[in-house]
């Protein structure tokens with residue numbers, strides 16, 4: 001079955017600052033928590049860092065050319081907070097803004113609409129030293145940063161995404177500690193969860209009052225958890241996972257409450273007026289989706305459970321993530337049924353497969369093509385059944401720095417040879433180009 005054209009609709013790709021930019025010490029940029037974390041021994045596979053990454057800071061023109069030939073109508077990227085405000089607040093770093101000004105201008109000249117994420121995890125280290133997201137002050141720091149950024153770029157950028165995947169940032173950064181800032185503490189985790197919501201609310205409110213024509217949204221990583229075994233404990237923990245991972249971010253934003261089972265743990269951090277501030281109207285919800293989570297009770301784990309590999313014989317990506325497009329469709333349908341959901345953009349979807357550079361110099365990633373084909377068709381089914389989906393962004397344009405796993409996991413439509421920085425479009429790149437052409441014909 002081919003995918004019938006859906007219009008109006010934006011086809012795009014996505015990246016994030018620390019994962020692709022490199023140039024970490026250039027033009028006044030100061031360290032973020034990911035610079036600190038990646039330079040700490042034993043935190044990242046093979047001790048890799050984002051120091052150079054895809055060198056996008058120096059190669060953005062080539063990367064935009066790749067997007068132009070791909071035919072995407074939109075590109076989602078994020079701003080490195082410490083590149084434009086090295087101390088996180090106060091004095092602006094003009095060369096940092098210059099880079100994003102050039103990037104936006106060059107995108108627009110190529111006919112590509114920018115979708116800008118304000119926070120994709122690379123918090124300025126100076127702010128972490130003052131408490132980071134465990135501190136309520138983050139709400140003011142983040143909204144000031146959001147205001148400054150939108151003041152500089154908002155004459156050309158209309159679509160603003162406040163946060164990327166706050167659940168991942170809270171969980172992996174503050175509960176399991178496998179991501180920056182590397183904290184594993186339950187109180188910090190719940191404070192961070194609430195302060196992410198609070199910071200987002202404050203920024204949304206400030207930006208809305210500055211320019212009513214901007215399209216404001218946020219991006220959540222949404223996946224449903226299921227019990228990995230038939231035990232009562234794992235079933236209860238799967239519910240806890242759904243509360244912590246999905247509902248703790250969806251419900252405050254869309255319904256003005258925390259899930260009842262979680263409330264007692266977040267309550268110590270909530271002050272009068274917080275829930276009202278958090279429940280801001282948004283123009284769109286960004287949904288990132290990769291897999292369904294298999295949850296197993298683990299009483300000695302900080303949050304009471306762990307995520308385990310899906311049971312055989314389900315197909316999986318090279319990350320051991322279940323491949324299940326029907327689950328993606330059902331999740332989108334559930335979002336529409338459970339919440340008063342604004343229009344949705346799929347702001348990330350894609351897969352890591354171990355790519356092979358063939359003797360003909362190409363990457364024949366049929367597995368990634370099959371993955372994208374299945375997930376795009378599932379999205380289309382959800383759309384036909386009434387879910388208001390306005391766009392789809394493949395994660396990712398380029399192979400890049402996959403956080404604690406370094407450069408091994410490759411998600412790109414374009415292979416990057418990290419020794420030479422040569423870009424090699426994979427078969428999936430040409431497949432996506434043809435899909436876009438067919439969709440937009």
Ligand code: IFM
Pocket residue numbers: 016019165288348395402411
């Ligand atoms: O690389 C990440 C991205 O930064 C956030 N969403 C998931 C991707 C793949 O793990």
